[in-house]
Amino acid sequence: MFIVKVNKEKCKSCRLCIDVCPSKMFRVSENFNKMGYHYIEIDRNAEKECSGCRRCVILCPDVAIEIYKKEEIKS
Numbered sequence: 001m002f003i004v005k006v007n008k009e010k011c012k013s014c015r016l017c018i019d020v021c022p023s024k025m026f027r028v029s030e031n032f033n034k035m036g037y038h039y040i041e042i043d044r045n046a047e048k049e050c051s052g053c054r055r056c057v058i059l060c061p062d063v064a065i066e067i068y069k070k071e072e073i074k075s
């Protein structure tokens, strides 16, 4: 599993991440960031899951997206 984070203050709302993500993880926020852009936020729909393909990280021109691998908890 992966955790996706968007730095909303870096985002310029180009929406490339929305187009490229096969899991449809992103959506446009109704709110503005400090630069006046509708920043991208994670769509919290529980059925959506990041595959860790990193397409969004590579494509984002403003380096606003980071993904982290969520280590499985062993019991």
Ligand code: SF4
Pocket (backbone or CB within 6 Å): 006, 010, 011, 012, 013, 014, 015, 016, 017, 018, 040, 059, 060, 061, 062, 063, 064, 065
């Ligand atoms: S690709 Fe980056 S700058 Fe463009 S909308 Fe997505 S997060 Fe924002």
Ligand code: SF4
Pocket (backbone or CB within 6 Å): 004, 020, 021, 022, 023, 024, 025, 049, 050, 051, 052, 053, 054, 055, 056, 057, 067
């Ligand atoms: S790493 Fe891949 S699946 Fe995950 S949010 Fe980015 S583009 Fe979507």
